[in-house]
Amino acid sequence: MEDVFNCGMMFVSGTNKNINSLKSIIETSIPNWSIVIVNGDHTSNNKVKDDVRREIEFAKQDKKEGILIIANTMGSRSFSISEIQATIIAYDKGGIDPTVQKISRCLTPGKMLNGETKKTGY
Numbered sequence: 613m614e615d616v617f618n619c620g621m622m623f624v625s626g627t628n629k630n631i632n633s634l635k636s637i638i639e640t641s642i643p644n645w646s647i648v649i650v651n652g653d654h655t656s657n658n659k660v661k662d663d664v665r666r667e668i669e670f671a672k673q674d675k676k677e678g679i680l681i682i683a684n685t686m687g688s689r690s691f692s693i694s695e696i697q698a699t700i701i702a703y704d705k706g707g708i709d710p711t712v713q714k715i716s717r718c719l720t721p722g723k724m725l726n727g728e729t730k731k732t733g734y
Contacts, residue, residue, distance in 0.1 A: 613734055618678035619668075619695040619725045621687065621717045625703035628653045631682055638680060646671035650683040660687055668695055668725070679725065685710075687717065694722025698734040 624631060628651045635647045648667045655663045664681060671679050681687070681696070699718045701711065718733030 617697060620698040620700055621681040621696050622700040622702055623683055623714045644677040646676045646679045648681045650681055650687045661691055664693055692720040694720045694730060695725045
């Protein structure tokens, strides 16, 4: 990456409970980042984009170094957040079509977390 990595979306397999445990582990590893969970326990398909946008603004206000969005299936389609620089696929199952949708989350053009214009997604 040419830019400093500070916003990503990680797709994982597992239950919502597993994802909550994963969040705790990641928060310990990168305490200056905001970790946002995207699943049915925390939001709905109708609200998810607005919820993540709000969390991005909170992270900026709190001067967090970065944001990691964790999801299992939610946010894989019709979820366009320009700040997402990289998509991390952390599962070993699933069809090619949903996976292509998920890897596309980092391709939304616009401004990154630092305000610069995104040139590419990873």
